[in-house]
Amino acid sequence: MIEILMIGLILCCFLCLYRIWRGPTSADRAVAVDILGIVVIGFCALMLLMTKEGFLMDIAIAWTLQSYIAVLALAKYLEGKNFDE
Amino acid sequence: MICIGVMFNLLGCIGLVRLPDVYNRLQAAAKCATLGTCGTLFGIFLITGISPAGIKALLAIAFILLTAPTGAQALSRAAYRSGIKAWKKNGTEDSKEEKEIREAA
Numbered sequence: 001m002i003e004i005l006m007i008g009l010i011l012c013c014f015l016c017l018y019r020i021w022r023g024p025t026s027a028d029r030a031v032a033v034d035i036l037g038i039v040v041i042g043f044c045a046l047m048l049l050m051t052k053e054g055f056l057m058d059i060a061i062a063w064t065l066q067s068y069i070a071v072l073a074l075a076k077y078l079e080g081k082n083f084d085e
Numbered sequence: 086m087i088c089i090g091v092m093f094n095l096l097g098c099i100g101l102v103r104l105p106d107v108y109n110r111l112q113a114a115a116k117c118a119t120l121g122t123c124g125t126l127f128g129i130f131l132i133t134g135i136s137p138a139g140i141k142a143l144l145a146i147a148f149i150l151l152t153a154p155t156g157a158q159a160l161s162r163a164a165y166r167s168g169i170k171a172w173k174k175n176g177t178e179d180s181k182e183e184k185e186i187r188e189a190a
Contacts, residue, residue: 005087005088005091008091008092008094008095009091009094011095011098012094012095012097012098015098015099015101015102016098016101018102019101019102019110025107025164027107027160027163027164027167028107028110030160030163031101031107031110031111031114031115031160032101032114034114034115034153034156034157034160035097035098035101035114035115035118038118038119038122038149038153039094039098039118039122041122041126041145041149042090042091042094042121042122042125042126045087045122045125045126045128045129045142046087046125048129048138049087049129049132054137054138054141057129057137057138057141057142057145058141060126060141060142060145061141061144061145061148064145064148064149064152065148065152067152067156068148068152068153068155068156071156071159071160072155072156072159074160074163075156075159075160075162075163076159076163078160078163078164078167079162079163079166079167080166080167
C-alpha cells in the first residue's frame with residue numbers, strides 16, 4: 001500500500017520536473033520548485049511510515065522553513081529588487 | 086487520509102502541468118499540494134497518535150499552512166510585477182490601474 005502511494009508521489013516529482021524543464025517563464029520554474037519542496041515533505045511522511053525513524057519528521061519541518069525562505073528569495077529576485085528592501 | 090492526501094498532491098501536479106499560465110498554475114498547484122501534504126501529515130498524526138512523531142507532524146502542518154499561501158502570494162506578485170501577461174481567452178481586459186502599475190514596474 002505504502003509503495004503505491006510512494007509511486008504516486010514520485011510521479012508528482014516527475015510532473016514538477018517536467019514543468020521546471022519546459023516552463024516558458026522563470027516564474028513557472030519558481031512555482032514548480034515551490035511545489036516540489038511541498039511534495040518532498042509528504043515523501044518524508046511516507047518514509048516515516050515505512051522505516052519508523054523519528055528524525056524524518058524533523059527533516060520535514062526544516063524542509064518546510066527552508067523551502068519558504070527559498071521561495072521568498074526567488075520572488076524577490078524575479079521582482080528585480082534588492083534583498084534588503 | 087494518507088490516500089486522500091496523495092491523491093490531492095497528484096491532482097495538484099497534474100494541474101501544474103496542464104493549466105495555461107502562471108497564475109492558474111500557481112492557484113491549482115499551491116492549493117492542491119498544500120491540502121494534500123497537510124492531509125498526509127494529519128494521517129501520520131492519526132496513525133502514530135500522541136507521540137513525538139505525531140506532535141512534529143502537527144507542527145509541520147502549522148508551518149505549511151502559514152508559509153505556503155504567503156509564498157504563493159509573493160510569487161504571484163513577483164510574476165505580475167515582472168510583466169507576465171495573464172492568459173487571454175475569456176475576453177477580460179486589464180483595468181486602467183493595472184496598466185499603470187505594469188508600466189511603472
